[in-house]
Amino acid sequence: MKTYTRTLLVFRQFIITVARCGILLGLIGGLATGSGLGKTGESGRIIVGAKPFPEGHLLAEIMASLIERQTNLRVIRRFELGGTSLCFAALQAGEIDLYPEYTGTGLIAILKESATQDPEATYQHVKQAFLTRYQLRWLDPFGFNNTYALAVRADDPDTERLNNISDLHTTSTLRAGFTREFLQREDGYPGLRRHYGLHFPSVQGLEHGLAYKAIQQKQIDILDAYSTDGKLDVYHLKLLNDDQKFFPPYYAAPLVREATLQRYPEFRAPLGSLKGTISEATMRSLNYQVEQAHRPFESVAQEFLQNSGLIGGAATDASPRSTSFPKFLWERRQQTLRLTLRHLQLTGLSALLATLIGIPIGVAISRSRRWAGPTLSGMGILQTIPSLALLGFLIPFLGIGLKPALAALFLYALLPIIQNTYAGIRSIDPSLIEAGQGIGMTASQILWRVELPMATRFILAGVRTATVINIGTATLAAFIGAGGLGEPIFTGLSLNDHFLILAGAVPAAALAVIADLFLHRFERWMTPKGLRLSR
Amino acid sequence: MMIEVQEVTKIFKAGEKALDGVSLQVAEGRTLCLIGTSGCGKTTLLKLLNRLVEPSSGRIFIDGQSITDQGVVALRRRMGYVMQKGGLFPHMTVAENVGLIPRLAGWSTERIRARLPEWLERVNLVPTRHFETRYPAELSGGQQQRVGVARALAISPPIILMDEPFGALDPITRRQLQSEFLRLKNELKKTIVFVTHDLNEAFRLGDEIAIMDRGKILQIGSAQSIQQAPATPFVAEFVRSFSA
Ligand SMILES: Nc1ncnc2c1ncn2[C@@H]1O[C@H](COP(=O)(O)OP(=O)(O)O)[C@@H](O)[C@H]1O
Numbered sequence: 001m002k003t004y005t006r007t008l009l010v011f012r013q014f015i016i017t018v019a020r021c022g023i024l025l026g027l028i029g030g031l032a033t034g035s036g037l038g039k040t041g042e043s044g045r046i047i048v049g050a051k052p053f054p055e056g057h058l059l060a061e062i063m064a065s066l067i068e069r070q071t072n073l074r075v076i077r078r079f080e081l082g083g084t085s086l087c088f089a090a091l092q093a094g095e096i097d098l099y100p101e102y103t104g105t106g107l108i109a110i111l112k113e114s115a116t117q118d119p120e121a122t123y124q125h126v127k128q129a130f131l132t133r134y135q136l137r138w139l140d141p142f143g144f145n146n147t148y149a150l151a152v153r154a155d156d157p158d159t160e161r162l163n164n165i166s167d168l169h170t171t172s173t174l175r176a177g178f179t180r181e182f183l184q185r186e187d188g189y190p191g192l193r194r195h196y197g198l199h200f201p202s203v204q205g206l207e208h209g210l211a212y213k214a215i216q217q218k219q220i221d222i223l224d225a226y227s228t229d230g231k232l233d234v235y236h237l238k239l240l241n242d243d244q245k246f247f248p249p250y251y252a253a254p255l256v257r258e259a260t261l262q263r264y265p266e267f268r269a270p271l272g273s274l275k276g277t278i279s280e281a282t283m284r285s286l287n288y289q290v291e292q293a294h295r296p297f298e299s300v301a302q303e304f305l306q307n308s309g310l311i312g313g314a315a316t317d318a319s320p321r322s323t324s325f326p327k328f329l330w331e332r333r334q335q336t337l338r339l340t341l342r343h344l345q346l347t348g349l350s351a352l353l354a355t356l357i358g359i360p361i362g363v364a365i366s367r368s369r370r371w372a373g374p375t376l377s378g379m380g381i382l383q384t385i386p387s388l389a390l391l392g393f394l395i396p397f398l399g400i401g402l403k404p405a406l407a408a409l410f411l412y413a414l415l416p417i418i419q420n421t422y423a424g425i426r427s428i429d430p431s432l433i434e435a436g437q438g439i440g441m442t443a444s445q446i447l448w449r450v451e452l453p454m455a456t457r458f459i460l461a462g463v464r465t466a467t468v469i470n471i472g473t474a475t476l477a478a479f480i481g482a483g484g485l486g487e488p489i490f491t492g493l494s495l496n497d498h499f500l501i502l503a504g505a506v507p508a509a510a511l512a513v514i515a516d517l518f519l520h521r522f523e524r525w526m527t528p529k530g531l532r533l534s535r
Numbered sequence: 536m537m538i539e540v541q542e543v544t545k546i547f548k549a550g551e552k553a554l555d556g557v558s559l560q561v562a563e564g565r566t567l568c569l570i571g572t573s574g575c576g577k578t579t580l581l582k583l584l585n586r587l588v589e590p591s592s593g594r595i596f597i598d599g600q601s602i603t604d605q606g607v608v609a610l611r612r613r614m615g616y617v618m619q620k621g622g623l624f625p626h627m628t629v630a631e632n633v634g635l636i637p638r639l640a641g642w643s644t645e646r647i648r649a650r651l652p653e654w655l656e657r658v659n660l661v662p663t664r665h666f667e668t669r670y671p672a673e674l675s676g677g678q679q680q681r682v683g684v685a686r687a688l689a690i691s692p693p694i695i696l697m698d699e700p701f702g703a704l705d706p707i708t709r710r711q712l713q714s715e716f717l718r719l720k721n722e723l724k725k726t727i728v729f730v731t732h733d734l735n736e737a738f739r740l741g742d743e744i745a746i747m748d749r750g751k752i753l754q755i756g757s758a759q760s761i762q763q764a765p766a767t768p769f770v771a772e773f774v775r776s777f778s779a
């Protein structure tokens with residue numbers, strides 16, 4: 001009876017608190033979405049997506065700036081989205097309006113059909129199938145075929161006699177380093193292995209930029225590459241001929257929502273004018289510009305559009321990238337500031353939300369041992385889900401962008417806060433609670449005047465842990481288009497550009513250190529003086 | 536304020552009676568000392584009075600009214616409660632601890648401030664200015680106990696419950712606090728139930744003494760009647776063990 005009323009009182013207090021917080025959050029949320037990214041289909045906006053690799057980014061930038069130049073539509077860029085399935089899901093959900101896709105990928109990875117060798121037939125087939133099945137339209141291809149290829153060191157005695165993929169039968173010592181996507185896709189390694197009957201003594205999953213380093217340092221001997229890869233020449237690699245014709249054609253083309261085309265017919269013309277303008281050699285050199293010369297995507301895209309006569313205007317800044325890191329950072333200061341603010345928004349909002357919800361949950365389970373165990377272990381399991389998997393899992397429900405990122409970060413922040421609130425309240429000497437009851441305090445007076453003040457240190461330590469962890473995890477938010485300091489990190493990784501990686505990693509690390517110091521101070525400041533004396 | 540306990544039994548674990556058919560009365564303005572060996576049920580009996588523990592059977596009345604007839608918070612605010620280790624809140628200053636109940640009862644800050652010196656002087660925490668801003672961790676055991684008593688007396692409840700309040704103090708401090716208790720008792724005329732395991736303390740402070748063993752009251756009476764006519768061999772042995 002007593003515990004029952006006590007629980008009721010606490011519950012009532014909890015509802016009041018949550019209601020207050022709800023209003024606050026509504027306000028913050030309103031501000032956040034107001035400044036954030038809008039949903040596709042709103043008036044006059046086109047959202048361009050791209051997969052997280054340089055060529056996709058570059059093609060998307062070319063399309064985006066051309067649309068910007070030739071229409072009145074506002075273009076929103078959501079580049080560096082996690083991969084094919086993410087981009088395609090986002091396109092279907094209307095979170096983006098278009099992104100550059102490859103015919104072979106459409107056929108095999110999306111339609112789940114087997115490869116055909118004829119480029120034109122492949123294109124016509126995916127075009128038909130996508131239109132009827134998904135109401136998505138393939139516009140005219142850019143011109144080049146970026147097929148998968150295998151590459152080996154050109155100047156290595158072990159591999160220099162190899163010319164065709166079937167020549168791989170003559171050797172059995174080559175160690176492979178393939179990208180994860182290649183390792184998984186039916187039109188990648190699994191199909192290739194069966195087609196040619198290949199066997200490698202070791203096959204490692206590697207990020208693309210790192211694979212080039214690895215092959216140069218002879219840690220691996222063969223990698224998967226794109227035939228338009230600007231790095232092939234730089235690293236002295238040669239492509240092996242697909243002599244038994246396994247790899248299907250991969251012609252790149254804009255993949256667009258039919259609904260958007262009907263709504264804004266004006267952006268069809270600029271995309272049409274890109275038809276056949278990019279040959280494989282052109283694409284390789286464009287890739288080279290961003291990947292090796294470290295020039296910004298925007299200026300490479302601009303330059304290409306001018307050189308092909310698609311846009312006029314003054315020559316843009318073609319100056320090479322600065323060679324000292326401080327100078328590089330200084331040049332990007334505005335971008336860095338913007339990304340840092342977005343990063344703060346992601347971690348701050350999610351930590352705030354987790355604090356507002358986690359503390360009441362921690363208090364609630366401190367009242368009932370029956371709920372404490374299951375809640376804490378449930379949250380613990382949630383914590384073990386890899387960040388990218390959790391982000392991917394949330395996409396069907398929340399789409400891409402800010403929302404799923406906030407949701408994932410919120411879920412990660414919840415456990416330390418609940419755990420510490422629970423432990424903090426449990427650590428209070430039960431005789432003190434009894435003293436409070438004995439002198440006539442109500443359950444909610446004991447909660448607000450005894451339990452919460454005495455648990456403050458623990459609770460704030462939980463908030464600090466959650467925030468610092470979230471600052472690190474939030475870099476992954478870039479994969480689902482939520483921006484933040486992960487953007488330069490992942491672009492830098494795919495470009496193998498250390499400056500760019502550091503331009504994201506250094507501010508993120510600084511942010512974590514500053515947040516830790518600040519929250520530590522706050523913790524000390526908030527801890528009741530009498531408690532600092534006693535322990 | 537008269538306290539009346541009728542045939543109260545308390546069972547925590549099936550088969551074990553922590554209290555077994557206890558009945559007693561405390562007349563207004565009198566002090567009853569509950570005494571017995573550790574684990575005999577003294578604390579449980581005391582907590583039954585302010586409903587920190589509910590009886591398994593039996594009834595308790597205050598001034599003829601059952602204690603279950605009123606709200607539990609209202610009941611407790613008419614009873615001061617002092618615990619062995621003071622039960623002070625470590626994150627609150629002396630002033631905040633002592634002023635807590637008046638504050639929760641809706642007193643203004645000024646009113647509390649104005650009364651604070653009186654409350655502290657009453658338990659000899661002088662100069663009061665010096666103690667007001669102290670935290671429990673900055674006080675000696677005896678001083679903490681004085682704050683506990685000051686807190687219990689603040690809103691002048693007619694009944695005071697004390698659970699071995701001086702049990703953890705050194706003998707000199709204990710005697711000093713006992714003297715102060717006697718002075719306060721004569722001055723304030725409260726109805727007091729005082730738990731102790733020290734018979735000399737009970738004889739010194741109690742108007743009546745109840746000797747308990749294994750959940751039962753063996754004898755209730757004045758110090759004199761217990762010394763002269765012990766009701767059972769246990770009582771006789773208990774008294775002898777203290778006079779030795
Ligand atoms: N909350 C409780 N739950 C179970 N048993 C209890 C509880 N409180 C007291 N008891 C038991 O009741 C008996 C009397 O305890 P208590 O009243 O604290 O003794 P005393 O204060 O005289 O030392 C002891 O056996 C004790 O273990």
Ligand SMILES: [Mg+2]
Pocket residue numbers: 577578579
């Ligand atoms: Mg006891």
